Amino acid sequence: EYYRAFAAFAGLNMIFAICAAALCALIAPAAAGSGIPEVKAYLNGVDAHSILAPSTLFVKIFGSIFGVSAGFVVGKEGPMVHTGACIANFLGQGGSCKYHLNWKWLRYFKNDRDRRDLITCGAAAGVAAAFCSPIGGVLFALEEAASWWRSALLWRTFFTNAVVAMVVRSLIEFCRSGKCGLFGQGGLIMFEVNSAVPSYNTPDLLAVMLLGVLGGLFGSLYNYLVDKVLRTYSIINERGPAFKVLLVITVSLLTSCCAYGLPWLTNCTSCPVGLENECPTIGRFGNYRSFQCQPGYYNELASLFLNTNDNAIRNLFSSRNKNEFHLSTLFIYFAAIYFLGIVTYGIAVPSGLFIPVILAGASYGRFVGSLLGSISNLDVGLFALLGAASFLGGTMRMTVSLCMILLELTNDLLMLPLVMLVLLISKTVADSFNKGVYDQIVKMKGFPYMEAHAEPYMKQLVARDVCSGPLITFSGVEKVSNILHALRMTGHNGFPVIDEPLFSDAPELCGLVLRSHLLVLLKAKFFANNQVLSGPEFLRMFHAFDFAKPGSGKGLRVEDLDINDDEMEMYVDLHPVTNTSPYTVVETMSLAKAAVLFRKLGLRHLCVIPKTPRRFPIVGILTRHDFMPEHVLGLIPHK
Amino acid sequence: EYYRAFAAFAGLNMIFAICAAALCALIAPAAAGSGIPEVKAYLNGVDAHSILAPSTLFVKIFGSIFGVSAGFVVGKEGPMVHTGACIANFLGQGGSCKYHLNWKWLRYFKNDRDRRDLITCGAAAGVAAAFCSPIGGVLFALEEAASWWRSALLWRTFFTNAVVAMVVRSLIEFCRSGKCGLFGQGGLIMFEVNSAVPSYNTPDLLAVMLLGVLGGLFGSLYNYLVDKVLRTYSIINERGPAFKVLLVITVSLLTSCCAYGLPWLTNCTSCPVGLENECPTIGRFGNYRSFQCQPGYYNELASLFLNTNDNAIRNLFSSRNKNEFHLSTLFIYFAAIYFLGIVTYGIAVPSGLFIPVILAGASYGRFVGSLLGSISNLDVGLFALLGAASFLGGTMRMTVSLCMILLELTNDLLMLPLVMLVLLISKTVADSFNKGVYDQIVKMKGFPYMEAHAEPYMKQLVARDVCSGPLITFSGVEKVSNILHALRMTGHNGFPVIDEPLFSDAPELCGLVLRSHLLVLLKAKFFANNQVLSGPEFLRMFHAFDFAKPGSGKGLRVEDLDINDDEMEMYVDLHPVTNTSPYTVVETMSLAKAAVLFRKLGLRHLCVIPKTPRRFPIVGILTRHDFMPEHVLGLIPHK
Structure with missing residues (x-):
């Protein structure tokens, strides 16, 4: 059976x-x-x-x-x-x-x-x-x-x-009447703690600090292991959809085995007196799960495993029955969730990290609380909450927002000082090992993420050092074939426009033109036979929305253009679509300073101009990729 | 008597x-x-x-x-x-x-x-x-x-x-035992509301919206009047300390008259049944003030006026006795506090705005609550809280922080959606009339405050247009007398350094030097007899901390320098103290764009460089004052 x-x-x-x-x-x-x-x-x-x-x-x-x-x-x-x-x-x-x-x-x-x-x-x-x-x-x-x-x-x-x-x-x-299933259970406060602990003293604070340190250690280890597992999985996942599904099936089997198998390890616990109606339960809801136990007894691990995640968290945070879970139960549950959380993230399924982290944190928090029950008079439910806070702080490294989310989840404003303390400690401890889990994943996925601050090694380089690739520039009025060639040959999204002596005394930096704007211009075939400025007709041909940013994947591409040989030899005036005052830095500016400018203003292109006069008016263009550690670290001399 | x-x-x-x-x-x-x-x-x-x-x-x-x-x-x-x-x-x-x-x-x-x-x-x-x-x-x-x-x-x-x-x-x-006077009363939650209102429906929401609109109107009117009164007071205050004290005495008398006189306007109210111990009270603490009333009766206005501000707020937020205050009481109290709040801010006394605003808001909130008691089933104490929120939103125009402060003051998380709603409405209504009270005062005090966004009229000007004053530049190696003259004649804090042909082929912008750094350099008398670069001795003469920012009012001044005539004719090399990569913008950049750069990077000086080559390498320097509306608006043509 x-x-x-x-x-x-x-x-x-x-x-x-x-x-x-x-x-x-x-x-x-x-x-x-x-x-x-x-x-x-x-x-x-x-x-x-x-x-x-x-x-x-x-x-x-x-x-x-x-x-x-x-x-x-x-x-x-x-x-x-x-x-x-x-x-x-x-x-x-x-x-x-x-x-x-x-x-x-x-x-x-x-x-x-x-x-x-x-x-x-x-x-x-x-x-x-x-x-x-x-x-x-x-x-x-x-x-x-x-x-x-x-x-x-x-x-x-x-x-x-x-x-x-x-x-x-x-x-x-x-949905108050229950017609929406589980939705709305518990109202706005999802996990009410209800532990009226009016005061705490030094042993309590020491216990809380211990939780913080543990959270930091577990959290950074979790991040480390998640990173390793993700790298392993990505090798498997790259082989194709079939392998992805196979991996998911494996993890699903493992999860089912844990959830169904582990409850056999514990003995049945007799129901607390006065709760005969609720305990044990076999229905959809309920706290004390019967599983294989006799009436009047419940299985502790089944109450956690064979329940919705929300209910499991509620059980762990609960302070009504202090002895609902024994130490061994909490330890097994923590180990299982910690392990399953690590192997589950990264499979081809939408998977949030908050719930596993809260579950694992709450279980070791309650474990520590039960262990220290003799020296601390804080409640085990509160310990579970603080454990969840510490593990969240240790993995995600947020402060105010976690504090606020926990507060709104539990409605326990009086415990705010303790939650703040535990978050501070766990974040500090974990930060000394590695970065937050989301930052790690961003990096692992290879997104060129710009950090808010400049790295110290950037001070060893100047802006000129990192400008990469041959610079492609256009004249103020440029031949169509040149533009088309540049667009086809490179993936650059911005090109400097230089006014040559026909329009100015000496070569000067006119500005920066964007690939998307060039494509709109070429598509409209607003060409002339020789190098002349386009007059006010330009305004009649185009609207501002023609140059608006298109939706992702909806912009014009070079392949959409259809330009014949005659048109190739014609000229197009780039002045109306050129940004004539791009942000610039001198070539000798420290890369760190340029990075701050680039990041604070949220730029995509930053023109590097020469320090000394009478040279070609632009040295290069910095883009996001030029600030990435992979690129910069390779350029530092003697390193 | x-x-x-x-x-x-x-x-x-x-x-x-x-x-x-x-x-x-x-x-x-x-x-x-x-x-x-x-x-x-x-x-x-x-x-x-x-x-x-x-x-x-x-x-x-x-x-x-x-x-x-x-x-x-x-x-x-x-x-x-x-x-x-x-x-x-x-x-x-x-x-x-x-x-x-x-x-x-x-x-x-x-x-x-x-x-x-x-x-x-x-x-x-x-x-x-x-x-x-x-x-x-x-x-x-x-x-x-x-x-x-x-x-x-x-x-x-x-x-x-x-x-x-x-x-x-x-x-x-x-201080739990009460040995610190009023401190710690009420614990971490200062104004507990305790109104368990589980549900609200459309009439309640409409009432709350009404409160929001009222808060917006009262709030913007309050800001308008505070501004007017401040301007009047500043005329009085400028005449000297005696006038300041006189103004304070006048306002103090007025306040005393209101607090003592107004309670006579109300009749005595009989104490609620079951509260014989607490009501009426004549001691330091207590809710129901006896004042002139018989035993068994209390004076409503005295319970608000002749109480600490904290207790008055507690009384207004209280939901235990719905009929503690009649409509007339609340109206008189609101009018008096609104008026006194306006005339008190600006006198020569440290004076916060939060408490008057909360008091006035809570009183009209409770007034509206009592008025709408028949159509809304929300509690009057809750109405008082929402009234305080609406008036805070209407005057101070904060959102998240007010929400959070009110939440932490009252521990009433379930009412968060209502508080958010009321704050949104009151801020939106009030913003259509004038700015927040703190922004108004900043402006009135004449601080050159940089707004986070550029004003639309800035788009009509370019950076070159607003550069003010004659530009004073130094050579890379400059005569001491020239520097001293410039420091004495102007109040500028930054000077461009231009490398002349002795050190470069053509004049080029070497960088920007700060007044404070020049003073340190001159003080140390690190001079040479002719135009030569200072070698590595510079590093031996100075430490980085010599150039650190001094405390306010503790920096070197020009008058502290003691330089004789021989030294006046000597030269000093400015290169080691020059910032060789200052942030620059081209002269044709829109002022709005330059303002964004200036503000986002938190600059004090922004160099404006010429667009066309072969000109003097700097056009001017933009400082905070060049972006102020007084300055910019005067420069817009045809305006």
């Missing part, structure tokens, strides 16, 4: 897992994983392929549903952040041409900054909805997601999240 | 008021007012005289104590923010030479950025201590105080506020 039950359990899990993996592997590989690193990279200015495409959105939503249903140790929070960002991107690019959904009135977002703002709001809304935590969402967007912060953006995310809060509130109100 | 009581009340108030005013008028005029605008301006880069000096710190602490004791309608929160910033500045400049308190190990803060960070932390700690609101303090520093935000700064303020939270927590623990 038990084997049949296991077969049903593992089989159903596997079907869901295969659905999720198939969606992910075949339709949108970018939807695998948490999605927060991708959003972070996008908001830093990395326009990677399809990370916010409509297909990714679709797979993220349904893949996440299947993945969570399959019983994986994954959360829905990261995917919800990614989903929010994808929806925002979908709106921001004015719908999708491919799927015949177009809205003209959204064209006001056809520029980098407003679209980035919209996507930040989307990410913030994702956190707000995932944790019922509107302020935590704003802070998450500020601390972790966004690279550039403006007060207008604060106001916009706040507005978004106020709307999210109202909508979630109304939906919970609507 | 009542007249004698009034004389004692008004007399004591006046003595305290005179103490506060005398301190303020005679020792540190910069300590008057809230202090938040000054901190905000400092963090924007305005090094105004003595705004963070030790004397200001002293007066701010004791003036605030006297001012609050004098019964003025002022808060202690703004002054605490200023106090925190002053302490941070005191530490950051390594103590004070003037008062013989010097710490060498604090020299690491002798640069702009770290000192600014330290002061931001100080301001955040002030908020955290004032409201027992560590996260609110971090967000306040982020949203209102700081102009530049880095993740390192977030982490530092968070750390500071975690320490503040732990210290406040320990002090409250220590």
